[in-house]
Amino acid sequence: MNQVKQKLKGFMQHKEAWAVIGILIVLLFNVFFSPKFFQISFNNGHLYGSIIDVLNRGSSLVIVSLGMCLVIATRGVDISVGSVSAVGAMVAVFLLKSAGMAAAPAILCGLLAGLACGVWNGFLVAKLNIQPMIATLILMTVGRGIAQIISGGQILTINSKAYAFLGRGYVFGIPFPTIIMILVTLGVWLLTRKTSLGTSIEAVGINETSARYAGISTTQILWIVYIICGLLAALSGMIESANVSSADGNNNGLLLELDAILAVVLGGTSMDGGKFYLAGTVIGALFIQTLTTTIYTFGVPAETIMVVKALVVIFVVLLSTDRVKNAFAKLTERKKAGVENAG
């Protein structure tokens, strides 16, 4: 019994704990109110079910959030990810449609557009020392404008099967976006945990000046994280647009930045920078998607969706605050003391 308690206590000390608990709460709700949520079948040669939907639709948010996580770890923030994802998608779709380009080079160009956006943000933050919120605000507004100019203000639609595969293909019955998500997660993990990049990022986030004195090229590190963030945002935008074979400069990735920031924070990474938690970020993003899919499956009236989402998020964020954590710790301690006294 005590061992379980110890283990539980150890688990609660993990920063990722609250995102996990968030998902568990939502899943528990589904156990009672819509058990169909857990049905997974094999349909048309691929996996089919609500859980698969979460992993499928959630993958683009996971990808953006990983980039956001690195930026936040440097005590920055990139609020342009939604617009950048729209730009990436628009560039790829435009090249496919109007220039008759093949899918692979078009996707590459979309990524390049994301890279360019990242370079721009990195330039403003790292070189010109503009506050990240303000620096990325520029691209947040201008990005949608650029996407509109490319398409002439219209929604572009295409029929490319190869491009569509990016968003709704299946490999061995597993959704292709999910596979991309796993690869990107693995890539970011290797890049930050198997090289010194991760430590450098954390050092910049904890104290930029002392990091510089310690011999870390802070400019370079900042530039790298904004570029990664831009690249991943464009990739996620293309996945979303490939899913519906169209690009919509106005609506692609709308408010994506907020979901991404939320995923990172729920995952245990502090907005003050420093230590970052990739696993927590992935779980945080999947929590948000689980919530969305649950709301749609359960059938909450359209007018109240926002409020329901906000309430659940407030609840989970409250749980993760230090005050509630301390109260929780005290409670378990007192119980323990009580048990000992009785013994």
Added chain:
Amino acid sequence: MKKNHWLTALIGIIAMLFLVAGCGSNSSASGSSKGGKVTLGFSQLGAESQWRTANTKSVQSAAKKNKKINMKFSDAQQKQENQISAIRNFIQQGVDVIAVAPVVETGWETVLKEAKDANIPVILVDRMIKGKNVDDLYSAWIGSDFTKEGRKAGDWLATYMKKQNKASEKLNIAYLQGTTGASAQVGRTKGFAEVAKTHSNWDIIEKQSGNFTREEGKEVMEAFMKSSGDKINVLVSENDDMTMGAIQAIQEAGKTPGKDITIISFDATNDGLQAILDGKMNADIECNPMSGNDVMKTAIALKEGKKVQKKVYVHESLFDIDNAKKNMPRPY
């Protein structure tokens, strides 16, 4: 530096001269209204969608064809301040009638009051305005009857079921709403609900907003398919974009759209009618941008001092497999 100042001033003066000259020539143009011509100032909100572009084209070609009309057209590029200054220009130029397709609903009182004080009647196109006593500030509104569109969808479904001798069979309807609160959403939902109420065997089992976009239309439909995919026989979706997304979701769930699930949509875009021809969609209710002729007629009536209807609804059709091909390609 000083030189530059002089240069700017010079350019400014020249520009002003041009403006004054412009005004002069314009007033002489409106003077030509003696010859029976009606000078109409039209302020379009911009070109945000293909639908809007079709609307602009309709207005422009109607003005060209109509020999009684002399139209001044202004594109506001989705900015209210541009529209307000365009209206002020029209007032200064002394046009006979002003028509506005307002970009937003609020903030029109002052400028429309100015038009009223100058005795220039105002026609609103497509969108409504809100505010204190705004009803006195315009003479007519021309646009779509969204509630009627919703009713049409319901009536079509009833006839379709009757044709297949399934009029009394139970129908499980999934309903994709547009952006909550948008006038197209409110009207269409209301109209369809009115008809659904009169059929006791119709049951709207799923109802959710897809925000008028493909992405969300698809995501919501995916969730519908998981929670009650075996039961749904009918999908009503409040615009073609959401429908396109939903069709993909239905196909990916292993069902045949248009067959297993009867699909009714709104807008009647080119993509929508193509889907009907492909058998993926069953009916599409038009949201007609071709209000040009109605605007011209109303403008002439207003100028001649005739009484006009406060609300003028444009004619809107319904497309299904019987008439889709004839009406392709669509202007939007």
